[in-house]
Structures are given as structure tokens and as C-alpha cells.
Amino acid sequence: MPHPTTATPSAGGIDLAAELALRELIALLPEGAVLVGSAALADYSHDDAEWAPFVPPLAVVLATSTDDVAATVRFAGANGLAVVARGAGTGLSGGANSVADCIVVSLERMDRVLEIDVGERLAVAQAGVINNALRIAVAEQGLWYPPDPASYAISTIGGNAATNAGGICCVKYGVTRDYILGLTVVLADGQTVRLGRRTAKGVTGYDLTALMIGSEGTLGIITEVTVKLLPLAGREERAIVGYFPSLTAAGDAVAGVASAGIVPSALELIDRMCLRAVEDWQGFGLPSDVDTLLMAKVDEPGSTGLALAERIAEIFALAGGVHVELATEQDEVDRLFLARRLAYPALERLGPVLTEDVCVPRGRVPEMLGRIQATAERHDVVIANIAHAGDGNLHPLIIAPVGDEAAKARAKEAFDEIVADCLALGGTVTGEHGVGLLKLPGAAQELEPRVLAMHRAIKDALDPAGLLNPGKAFPDQRARTGSGASDARTRGEA
Incomplete structure (x- = not known):
């Protein structure tokens, strides 16, 4: 910072x-x-x-x-x-x-954890608390906050709520919205409201808490978050690692796990380019002679967990995994999953990275990965791939050399084509990063006109002057209708 x-x-x-x-x-x-x-x-x-x-x-x-x-x-x-x-x-x-x-x-x-209630399994944190700081604080009380975006060590709980962030374990445990009980929010008129509840159940009124989560600061500014927690004990992690000759073969393994009805606690993909970038940066001793690495975790204890791990290993092998193993050393498991988390910053060292965040049905993962490869070849761009593969959330990373405007233009064309392919396969343009500015054209394609009108009506009701984060989160936002004082200022020169 x-x-x-x-x-x-x-x-x-x-x-x-x-x-x-x-x-x-x-x-x-x-x-x-x-x-x-x-x-x-x-x-x-x-x-x-x-x-x-x-x-x-x-x-x-x-x-x-x-x-x-x-x-x-x-x-x-x-x-x-x-x-x-x-x-x-x-x-x-x-x-x-x-x-x-x-x-x-x-x-x-605003970085204080205000309360941890062990009996009710909840915590209250200010919006600026780092995700991992919250996880550490509640772990000391025997509790667990599951949402773990790759940026968990540097991103804030308020930002996670504003974008409804996911993470590695969300394939089994869900995303940020699934763990937020209540919020303190500053509205566009400057008033402060408290939304939600502290009880295990509650259906009074509209679910305004869920509405705020993922709204990207366009409906209110989240300042405090009340989250529900799970017991930390009772989980026994096992990892399954598979090396695949191609992205599509790894995608077939992902589809196979889904069709078998298995819900792993993590199922992550990382391709050769990402592995090489992390290895060059960190020297982890990662394999350099594989095309794609697929990593799964199960956390059921005892014989149940062992049977699930062995079944996933069988599916990996049937899909073409050339080497599949059950990782038994916790240090090895942690190292491989850390490599997945470090893939994005490792690639940033090679040049500007245009990051996709598409999500497709799990059964369409192989086809989507194949289309991404074809897009890279068609537009002559470098695309590395990481993915929360278990829930179909793919992160193609498009790299353009610094100062190469032609490559940058081709990267943008590839970005748009990936969005179009995702929608054609029944997917969504953002699984966890939010629409922001980059995904506005894709959101316009995904949301039908009446749905866009509903977005507009909600925005107008809560922020009629367009004060909060204008132009973000959904397309076709109208201009702000403030006092006019802003027209007298020199734009962008403060």
C-alpha cells in the first residue's frame, strides 16, 4: 500500500x-x-x-x-x-x-476486528481488515472464515464484500455473500444504516444485505461487516495432483469430477506458462516438463476422505493424467497451492496482464479452454491460464509487452472474443472480480434490457444523483445530476 x-x-x-x-x-x-x-x-x-x-x-x-x-x-x-x-x-x-x-x-x-463471538460463531470487522488477518484472528478462537480469494493476504474484507469475492475453497464452501450476516453501510445521502442480522436465520423484509454485496460501491459504502464462521476442527486435508498433456485434458478431468457428483474443497488449474513464471520468481522446485497441473483437495476426515481422494485420482488418470499422485506432505500441498496464488503477480513481472474472469458451467470447461487456446493463436497473443476449475471460473491472463501497441490491440480483441465465447457456452462475464469498468461491454451483452432497467431503478432509488462510484458495475448508467459545481472544475488535473 x-x-x-x-x-x-x-x-x-x-x-x-x-x-x-x-x-x-x-x-x-x-x-x-x-x-x-x-x-x-x-x-x-x-x-x-x-x-x-x-x-x-x-x-x-x-x-x-x-x-x-x-x-x-x-x-x-x-x-x-x-x-x-x-x-x-x-x-x-x-x-x-x-x-x-x-x-x-x-x-x-479501518482495520480492526471489533468482535469475535465464539458461541454464535460470528465476527464483526471493519471494512479495511485484511482477509487473512480476519482468518488468523478467528482461528485463534477455533473458528474458520472460509472465503479465500487468491489475494487473501492483501485484499480487504470490505473489498471482498463489494465484489462478492470467491476463492480457492468456494467450490465447496461458497463465496463471500454466503458468509455475510450483516453490514454497516453509508448511503448516498450520508446516512448510516445497519442491514442484516446476527442470528442464524432471518427473513424480515427484502434481503438488502445481499443486494449490497457485489454492488461495487455503487449503492452504498460498506464500513463494517458481520460474518458467520465455521468450526476450524474436523477437517483433514488431502491433495490430489495430476499432470496433464494439455489444457483440454485437464478440463476433461474437471468435468469428470463434476459429473461424478464429487465436491472437492478445492480444484485448481495452472498451466505451463504460469508454473514457469512462478518458478523463475520463487524457485519452488515446480515441475517444468508438464503442460498443465491440476490440483484437488478434499477435507473429509478418515476413510471417507481417503476414498474421495482415490476416486478423484482415478478420474484424473482416466482423463489423460500422465502422472497422478496423492500428496501426503502438508508442506508439498501448501507449496503447490501457493504457486497457484502467486501465478498472477508472477506473470505481472513479464508485462502488463489483462485478466479475464469468465465462469462457465463445469461441463463446458474443456470446450472453453479449447476456445481460449484457439483465440490466442488467432490473435497472436500470449494467454496463460489459471482457474478455479472446480466451479468453472477461468482466469485467462493475456500478456502484452510494454510499449507494443499492436499487441495491446490484439489483446483487447482476444479479451472480447473470450467474453463472447463464454456467453455462447451459457456462462457469465465475471465470476468474482466484479464488472468494474473492464466488463461493462460484456455485462451489456449478458443482461437483457429489462434486467438493466431493474438495475437502473435500484440505482436511482438509492443514489438518485449518481454520487457513488458512477459508471461502474452495470452498463448504461446515466450521467450524475449533481449541483453542477463539478462542471466548473478542471477534470483530471487535481
């Missing part, structure tokens, strides 16, 4: 009225909470999505409480400004990218 310093407003990039307004914002919030220096604005302008557009914000607010967030939203509404909420900036769709005439509200300093 960046560590910018505070600064006082300067009229060099914004007009006098804007400068006076920012002084008012500085006075509203604790000392040091508002950043306006050019370096800070640059640091907080975008997430980790390559090629998603952004402009510098007018200011960055480092919130330390829900009250800070509410005060900022009220100030923005009164001055015709937009508000973009941000966690750790690890997103891969441009969902946290700043827009013209906006204030970025960073929740990174």
Missing part, C-alpha cells in the same frame, strides 16, 4: 471555489485524513486492472470511522462531487478507479 503524505490545497490544478471546498473538507475530518498532494492522488487513482481508464481524484480521504465516511459523502453531495470507495486497491476490473470530479474514500485505516 502507498504511504502518501498530507498536503494543503493548491490552486495549480483546480479553481478557487474547489480549493475553498477542499479546505472545508479538511476542516470536517481528523487531522491528516485528507490528501491532496499530486503523488497521493496518483497512488489512489486506480486499482490493479491493466488498461482500465482513470483520472486523478480531487482528494483522498483516509477514513478511520464510519462517521468519517458519512461526513465525506455528505460533503460530496453538497458540492456535486462523486465518491469512489477503495479498500486495498487489489481489484482487477477497475471498480475502484477514480473518475472526474471525485473524492476517493480509502477504508484501509
